[in-house]
Amino acid sequence: MTKTLFDKVWDSHVIEKINDGPDVLFIDRHFIHEVTSPVAFVGLKNRNLKVLYPERTFATADHNTPTINQHLPIKDRLSAIQVKTLEKNCNEHNIDFWGLGHKKNGIVHVIGPENGITQPGLTIVCGDSHTSTHGAFGAIAFGIGTSEVEMVFACQSIMQQKPMKMRINVNGKLNDYVTPKDVAIFIISKLSSSGATGYFVEYSGDVFEEMSMEGRMTVCNLSIEMGARGGMIAPDKKTFEYIKGREYAPKDEEWDKAVSYWSSLKTDKDAIFDKEYNFKGEEIEPMITYGTNPGMAIPISKSIPSSKKSDSKLSYQKALDYMGFNEGDKMIGKKIDYVFLGSCTNGRIEDFRTFASIIKGKRKANNVDAWLVPGSHKVLKSIKDEGILETLTESGFKLREPGCSACLAMNDDKIPKGKYAVSTTNRNFEGRQGPGARTLLASPLVAAATAITGQITDPREII
Amino acid sequence: MAYDKFKILNSSAVPLNIDNVDTDQIIPARFLKATERIGFGDNLFRDWRYKSDGSPVESFPLNNKKYTGKILVAGKNFGCGSSREHAVWAIYDKGFRVVVSSFFADIFKNNCLNIGVLPIQVTESFLLEIFSRIEKDPDSVFEVNLENQEFIIAESGKKEKFKISVYKKSNMSNGFDDIDYLLNKKKEISKFANKSRY
Numbered sequence: 154m155t156k157t158l159f160d161k162v163w164d165s166h167v168i169e170k171i172n173d174g175p176d177v178l179f180i181d182r183h184f185i186h187e188v189t190s191p192v193a194f195v196g197l198k199n200r201n202l203k204v205l206y207p208e209r210t211f212a213t214a215d216h217n218t219p220t221i222n223q224h225l226p227i228k229d230r231l232s233a234i235q236v237k238t239l240e241k242n243c244n245e246h247n248i249d250f251w252g253l254g255h256k257k258n259g260i261v262h263v264i265g266p267e268n269g270i271t272q273p274g275l276t277i278v279c280g281d282s283h284t285s286t287h288g289a290f291g292a293i294a295f296g297i298g299t300s301e302v303e304m305v306f307a308c309q310s311i312m313q314q315k316p317m318k319m320r321i322n323v324n325g326k327l328n329d330y331v332t333p334k335d336v337a338i339f340i341i342s343k344l345s346s347s348g349a350t351g352y353f354v355e356y357s358g359d360v361f362e363e364m365s366m367e368g369r370m371t372v373c374n375l376s377i378e379m380g381a382r383g384g385m386i387a388p389d390k391k392t393f394e395y396i397k398g399r400e401y402a403p404k405d406e407e408w409d410k411a412v413s414y415w416s417s418l419k420t421d422k423d424a425i426f427d428k429e430y431n432f433k434g435e436e437i438e439p440m441i442t443y444g445t446n447p448g449m450a451i452p453i454s455k456s457i458p459s460s461k462k463s464d465s466k467l468s469y470q471k472a473l474d475y476m477g478f479n480e481g482d483k484m485i486g487k488k489i490d491y492v493f494l495g496s497c498t499n500g501r502i503e504d505f506r507t508f509a510s511i512i513k514g515k516r517k518a519n520n521v522d523a524w525l526v527p528g529s530h531k532v533l534k535s536i537k538d539e540g541i542l543e544t545l546t547e548s549g550f551k552l553r554e555p556g557c558s559a560c561l562a563m564n565d566d567k568i569p570k571g572k573y574a575v576s577t578t579n580r581n582f583e584g585r586q587g588p589g590a591r592t593l594l595a596s597p598l599v600a601a602a603t604a605i606t607g608q609i610t611d612p613r614e615i616i
Numbered sequence: 617m618a619y620d621k622f623k624i625l626n627s628s629a630v631p632l633n634i635d636n637v638d639t640d641q642i643i644p645a646r647f648l649k650a651t652e653r654i655g656f657g658d659n660l661f662r663d664w665r666y667k668s669d670g671s672p673v674e675s676f677p678l679n680n681k682k683y684t685g686k687i688l689v690a691g692k693n694f695g696c697g698s699s700r701e702h703a704v705w706a707i708y709d710k711g712f713r714v715v716v717s718s719f720f721a722d723i724f725k726n727n728c729l730n731i732g733v734l735p736i737q738v739t740e741s742f743l744l745e746i747f748s749r750i751e752k753d754p755d756s757v758f759e760v761n762l763e764n765q766e767f768i769i770a771e772s773g774k775k776e777k778f779k780i781s782v783y784k785k786s787n788m789s790n791g792f793d794d795i796d797y798l799l800n801k802k803k804e805i806s807k808f809a810n811k812s813r814y
């Protein structure tokens with residue numbers, strides 16, 4: 154029988170198929186952080202259980218940690234307790250913990266790949282919906298709830314209905330200044346924020362083949378924003394090169410065996426998907442969101458459309474009211490108060506290189522507060538090593554320490570009420586970046602151009 | 617965590633006629649700092665229920681005394697966004713046992729089933745009927761019958777079947793969770809753990 158890439162990985166992890174019920178799925182790797190794990194550990198304790206395979210679990214502190222003065226004790230009492238609790242739980246259960254200050258610390262979906270833990274053909278879960286990021290390597294990776302975190306602790310498996318399969322093909326070539334972020338936002342704007350609910354997506358075609366590993370991560374990261382459980386891309390030479398030599402990557406003989414297995418992880422020629430979409434790379438422009446879900450996005454040069462039939466008029470109007478926008482408004486030229494570069498979507502070294510390429514030799518606009526937050530300590534180190542920090546400083550920008558930061562604003566990095574932020578993150582929900590904050594999602598290029606002019610700016614126009 | 621068995625529920629309902637309600641609205645991130653599962657109900661829909669000075673938004677349905685009951689009826693694509701189970705804990709903690717919508721986000725639905733909140737997906741037209749029934753009479757009673765997989769508008773007797781897998785249904789009606797099941801599979805699991813994939 155012909156199989157898709159998704160089938161191959163999924164089926165090889167099914168421990169049992171329950172009739173008219175979920176599959177029991179073996180989980181290879183488990184990432185945890187301070188926010189969604191504590192209650193799962195309490196559950197274990199109540200059942201008098203230990204973590205079954207602690208060596209398969211990796212822990213970091215990222216969601217509510219400060220991004221300045223990380224060497225000092227965490228000021229926020231509740232955040233401090235949460236991080237301490239994680240550390241204590243990890244010690245008790247023999248789990249590797251990469252806390253604040255640890256050189257491998259960073260956002261959970263950034264550190265997995267950069268340490269070689271994320272590999273093709275694996276099943277990877279984490280109590281965080283953007284676990285879909287790891288699909289860039291041809292792994293099945295998805296977010297789970299805390300009950301399921303407890304299941305993975307106790308049994309290294311979870312129970313899941315096999316999702317339906319969708320393929321999204323983007324062929325042709327991307328235009329200049331169109332980044333992987335734009336490709337993803339473009340797709341979401343076409344499918345809507347619920348268009349892939351119930352599906353697992355495979356991305357294929359020239360555009361993804363051409364894309365760097367970091368770009369693929371950005372795309373897979375955003376799969377969840379159209380409702381998909383996850384997204385994946387078939388592993389290829391680029392994937393293998395990226396993994397090779399990283400700390401947790403297979404070595405020597407194991408490496409050769411791994412590569413030959415990984416090379417088999419491709420969708421068979423006649424395999425069938427439940428749904429398929431085709432787009433052309435040429436039709437994609439730099440994108441920006443104008444509403445309160447990531448599907449409410451348009452090419453940056455366009456005006457805010459009138460509500461579509463499929464939206465309820467009320468919800469659409471509610472979103473525009475929240476943003477302080479009107480139907481027909483042009484996006485370009487709108488005044489912006491904050492620019493945020495970071496998160497598991499766009500907080501990797503390539504994103505910082507991209508940002509720096511635009512701002513080099515220019516000055517940050519006075520009306521803009523810019524928060525630049527690397528995704529991990531390794532990213533931070535590269536920023537320094539590559540001289541990017543100097544470029545940033547010369548242009549009037551400051552760099553913060555790694556973490557999720559204003560992506561979900563659990564720490565002090567909150568965009569104030571009513572203020573506008575162009576953000577390289579993944580969610581523009583009401584209040585996501587702070588109560589009352591107004592978020593516009595865009596690429597690092599748009600963020601950089603906007604930071605220079607203080608208003609929404611098309612990166613093609615600032616070069 | 618085990619929860620109460622679910623068989624039949626007769627209750628009035630609270631309407632929330634908004635589409636695409638995401639988990640950041642259900643429970644904003646700044647309330648996720650607990651290390652135990654207690655008290656989340658107080659912050660359910662926090663930023664819609666309260667003004668920034670802490671006073672309640674009178675018009676918000678959850679603050680309106682005429683709406684009561686253990687059923688939350690919501691617009692389509694309910695629960696999109698983050699995987700935070702805290703969203704369902706908050707709903708449960710506020711006293712809801714059933715959430716009705718014409719469309720649910722995946723992870724949210726799973727999380728519901730895992731902690732004993734029943735997500736019921738109905739057609740859009742039936743959802744509209746439910747909303748208009750509540751609007752006419754906020755005390756309208758609805759029956760949720762898990763055994764027959766039916767959601768019934770008591771007054772008119774109109775009903776719709778809903779889907780749930782045999783496995784999850786039996787979990788719900790017995791108050792079991794998945795860990796109870798998985799713990800019996802340790803042997804098979806260890807075989808998987810020891811096998812090389814290449």
Ligand code: SF4
Pocket residue numbers: 215216260261262281283496497498556557560561579
């Ligand atoms: S950066 Fe944002 S989306 Fe990514 S893991 Fe952190 S909070 Fe979640």
